[in-house]
Amino acid sequence: MTVHRLTLGDVLGEHRRGRPLGTAVVDGDVRLTYPELDERVDRLAGALAADGVGPGDRVLWLGQNSFRVLELLLAAGRLGAIFCPANWRQTADELAHVLTDLTPSVVVWEESEAVEKARGQVPLDARWIGSGDEYEAYLAASPPPAGLPSAEIAADSPVLALYTAAFDGRPNAALLSHSALIAHSMALLHMRQMEDGFTFLACGPLFHVGTMMFTLATFQLGGKLVFTPAYEPTEVCRLIDTEKCTQAFLFGPMIDGLVEANKDGAHDLSSLHFVSHSPEWDAMITVDDSPWCASKMGGYGQTEVGGMLTFLGLGMGGAGYAGRPSPLVHVRILDASGEEVPPGEVGEICARGQSIFSGYWNRRELNEAKSAGGWHHTGDLGRREPDGTLTFIGPRLRMIKSANENIYPAEVERALKTHPSIADAAVIGVPDDRFGQSPKAIVVLKEGASATSDEVIEHVRNEIASYKKPRDVVFADTIPKRGYTPDYDTLDATYGGGAYPGT
Amino acid sequence: MTVHRLTLGDVLGEHRRGRPLGTAVVDGDVRLTYPELDERVDRLAGALAADGVGPGDRVLWLGQNSFRVLELLLAAGRLGAIFCPANWRQTADELAHVLTDLTPSVVVWEESEAVEKARGQVPLDARWIGSGDEYEAYLAASPPPAGLPSAEIAADSPVLALYTAAFDGRPNAALLSHSALIAHSMALLHMRQMEDGFTFLACGPLFHVGTMMFTLATFQLGGKLVFTPAYEPTEVCRLIDTEKCTQAFLFGPMIDGLVEANKDGAHDLSSLHFVSHSPEWDAMITVDDSPWCASKMGGYGQTEVGGMLTFLGLGMGGAGYAGRPSPLVHVRILDASGEEVPPGEVGEICARGQSIFSGYWNRRELNEAKSAGGWHHTGDLGRREPDGTLTFIGPRLRMIKSANENIYPAEVERALKTHPSIADAAVIGVPDDRFGQSPKAIVVLKEGASATSDEVIEHVRNEIASYKKPRDVVFADTIPKRGYTPDYDTLDATYGGGAYPGT
Known part of the structure; x- marks a missing residue:
């Protein structure tokens, strides 16, 4: 109406x-x-x-x-x-x-x-x-x-x-x-x-x-x-001062740039209510105590949900560092078949609600896949913690299928990186006659650190479900990247990956 | 979707x-x-x-x-x-x-x-x-x-x-x-x-x-x-204390009741963040500084808009004490023909937006009238002040038409009541051969106060547009009421009202 x-x-x-x-x-x-x-x-x-x-x-x-x-x-x-x-x-x-x-x-x-x-x-x-x-x-x-x-x-x-x-x-x-x-x-x-x-x-x-x-x-x-x-530190300081800005788009390095540009205190930045960052910064501005800024700024988001899907401020002190969903959306953690996974299990972060996008311009097939079952599929992996808060695991770039179980590389990589000797890691699926595929880890050790394959596998087994542990570990000097994420195509070509579901 | x-x-x-x-x-x-x-x-x-x-x-x-x-x-x-x-x-x-x-x-x-x-x-x-x-x-x-x-x-x-x-x-x-x-x-x-x-x-x-x-x-x-x-002061105090309530539904007399019930300080009410009311109250609770509570609670609302249509907190320090509309609605001040009136003029508060109701159950004709032109007609009169904030004038119970001009009794009554000698007032329309109708005021003077008809008319002329001033003033002991508003049917019968537009 x-x-x-x-x-x-x-x-x-x-x-x-x-x-x-x-x-x-x-x-x-x-x-x-x-x-x-x-x-x-x-x-x-x-x-x-x-x-x-x-x-x-x-x-x-x-x-x-x-x-x-x-x-x-x-x-x-x-x-x-x-x-x-x-x-x-x-x-x-x-x-x-x-x-x-x-x-x-x-x-x-x-x-x-x-x-x-x-x-x-x-x-x-x-x-x-x-x-x-x-x-x-x-x-x-x-x-x-x-x-x-x-x-x-x-x-x-x-x-x-x-x-x-x-x-x-x-x-x-x-x-x-x-x-x-x-x-x-x-x-x-x-x-x-x-x-x-x-x-x-x-x-x-x-x-x-x-x-x-x-x-x-x-x-x-x-x-x-x-x-x-565009961001220019001195001009940003001047504008905050003269226009009495309450907020600005800033993060880590940009903030350091302002602290440096205003070290002589030429500009009064006290109108800015922003997240705490460093003693110098906190002394220049007013530290904001809204749920957006308290403790740590943020939550989990992406362009496809209009910005933020979850807010840390709605799950303060909770186990999941993505907090809880905005009051205008709701979230389900779904497996590859669209079924909800139990709390503690990793699945795709899916959402429904008022701020979700209307699909991509000119991408009919992709849009159908992204909204399968009436849920927006973020393409990212997450988990509900026992207290109901959400943890973002990483992008769901691909999935390994081993003995009919779904294994997301990002989840295994996260577990690998909690090992004290491991600097970086990536996981691929290699063809396996018995299981279809099996997970293989490519691991970069920290300088001067050491670990055996067995130690690495045992570590992962203690962190997540046993069937997700790598069957094989390769030590390498570096992980090839595409942006912030592992370049899986190159890794597959180098380390024998293949037989992914759907291929 | x-x-x-x-x-x-x-x-x-x-x-x-x-x-x-x-x-x-x-x-x-x-x-x-x-x-x-x-x-x-x-x-x-x-x-x-x-x-x-x-x-x-x-x-x-x-x-x-x-x-x-x-x-x-x-x-x-x-x-x-x-x-x-x-x-x-x-x-x-x-x-x-x-x-x-x-x-x-x-x-x-x-x-x-x-x-x-x-x-x-x-x-x-x-x-x-x-x-x-x-x-x-x-x-x-x-x-x-x-x-x-x-x-x-x-x-x-x-x-x-x-x-x-x-x-x-x-x-x-x-x-x-x-x-x-x-x-x-x-x-x-x-x-x-x-x-x-x-x-x-x-x-x-x-x-x-x-x-x-x-x-x-x-x-x-x-x-x-x-x-x-139901509201029971001692029980309300106990619940605020034991459940650490942040807020409760309270206003003036209810608050006084709590202050009285808790004068011995038996209950800790400090979890309650509420509007300032009296020194005793403010000492018991935590005075809230959100825009809902700061200075004075409220705005303008009615059941048909889900509660609040405007918030004082969005027009703090403004001229209109109803503040500005909620971010999810927008407001127009319309005349009887559905045209927008200029700032400073009184008209009906009309609104559109996400929180507006879906009509009344089982009232087809009334619903059509209430949503004429795609705007929800609140049935209340209001005005945009020069700073854009809104003032609620009173219910639009009826309208007088004099020399083709629309006159809302509530607006004239409001002007009458600013006269220092006037305790209460009501305005009706009486048939007028030349103008169709003319406004007539029924006025109750404060005890011991006096005023002449001419003084009253002159006062109104100084407050609002001249054509809205009463042509006739009757002094009475009391104004018959229906709830909080004048009983216009009885007033018409008693003082000769009639010839209203549309009748």
Whole structure:
């Protein structure tokens, strides 16, 4: 029923009325109130509509951070279209993949050689708009539109596409609906205890869900959003000070950079309520005591769930360091056949709820697999602890089947790495006449440490179910990696892996 | 899509896994963990299903507070049925109205003469179950059901019916869906900054949205719910102390009762985080600083929006004492033709969003009027202040039309009551040959105070738009009331009212 509808456009419509004097965005010299933002979004939506952008069409942003990312998202939302802010620093080949995959109707882009090259590679019937003056001219040329079809936009229609790393093959664009983004924002508002007047500094990349999710939660609350093109320590300190930012997108090394940049105390960072990090940092800021920040920040998440699926703050002091699910989702740990596994057993983290994505753009088969049985399959392994909290084990990259039992390499690797002599480890499945496959461990020892195969196997047997222990252990100097995870294809080729189920 | 579904049953399913050791409910000698609650709800749903209760059917509770109210709500939710906890202390005639209107399939009832009498008055094909031992026997006789059709319940199906006072005629049962209740709970979790371990004492009536909304928010978070049959000061103090309650349903006189009951300091109430009230109270409890409690508790709400529509905590320091809308709704101030009025003008508070109700049970025409144009019409008057915050003016009971201008009596009455000599006031419309109607004020002066008609009219002219001022003022000893509002029918009959638009 219309009376229940809530889209991003509705949220903006409320803020223009409820916060007529409130600053919505700050970006360099640009400062917009909520009514000004609403007016610009309306004009932009009118311009995009005049260019033929309608329901389901894609609008692509290729550039650094800008308040225009928010404007484009909201304008696309008003038309039922999908907005994608993509990583501008990718290679021309990677950018060409995005153009080919997404087939946008409009591309707003910041000058770059790679983008120019990609544009030349991919024949595309798209309007290209420069992200600076040209964007402003585009917007200025559009009269304030009267009566855009905003009332017809369904809250469950996708509005944001974020490319996310695929462990095999090319990245996929996760589609998030108005409803999913709003639900996720509510969970963040709750966990971070965001209050009236909240100001967020978007100093991480907006094509990444980490920065985007706090941008959207701040918008949901009618707070102030401060944009900066990219993380630059001195500028970040200056912005926190002058705009009195309550939060920013920061983690470890970025925080160390701020401590270094502000060691002379030139900037007052006390408005920032953030997680404790180092004595120097804690002295500069206000240490936040919300469930989001208390003890350790975080939980478990991925782009496909809008950001966070679980929050450590909902399982404080619990055994599982991923905490418990957001109040707007629920989680099951399922085996490969879709059955729930008992507490203590490892299976795939599957979820259902309001903030789950609507599938990937243009990936019909993959989407069917990801939502099998009406559960979103995260592709990650986890476990319910006896107290009900969740532990994230690692990505479910592949599965070994031995004597009809499922064995996930990530779980065995985790057990191996708790051995005091082991620096790194990977597990593959090798063909086995009797059992189909059997697990084989490739182990890197710590410098100067020693261990025998039998000791390693016995260690794993004491950590997890016996049938999961490696039958064979190979000692190596290094584990080949693909990103953060073992390169299983290379490992299989080197150490004789094969006979995986389904192959 | 199933992957996005979230019903109350799904929330319970998560808690049984995520909080296997967590206490869900406490009620007298009864203590249930979440898995125990889930098991009992399953049995109860099985028993109700065996009695023919299915989608859309009603289950009625007539009794004092009990954990069984929560069980029945959750069991009805699992079947797609609607649960209604009604006021047990109503007269037999009022109870008969509920029975006739709701036509429940199952009534769970606590012994009372009025209920017995009403049961005799209304022929009903319903199963009647005593709320104590008989309920337990009913539940015990049901085997644990295998495979209830919970997966088929739509999140937007109504699950809770709460009777709410109608200003004219009999009460109506407001229907709230799973989605609406979950959305409202999220808003409360956010505003009240409810954290892991939250414990709520339901010491107000569960047939009222005020107690119910905190019960449901606590359930949403997987907190502990403590039930007590009714407010009894010494018992409430004991429960806060022994169960370490974080919050309870309390307001002014109830708080004074606790201060009196605990003046010897026999009970430690420091676990309670609540709004500041009096020096004695503040010394007993922990004064809460969440946006829900800071300065003054509240906002604007009604049963039809699940409880709260706006929160003062989202408009702290603003001009409008109703604050701003919950992040999951948006508000428009509309005139009688459905057009938005400008800031500063009074109109009807209308809303759209996730926590809005699904209409009243069995009131087709009224429902169409309440949701005209896709906006929920609250029936209350409000105003946007220049800073965007909202002010609640009063119920829109009727409207006067004078020279084609709309005049709401509540707004004029509000202006009248700011006069230092006026104790009470009501405004009616009297037939007027030239203007159709003209406003007439009935005024009660404070003891010993005096004022002339001209002074009163001039006062109103200075407060609000001139066309709204009364043309005539009558001084009276008292204003006849219906509940808290003027009895306009009697006033019209006494003072010559009539010619209202639409009559």
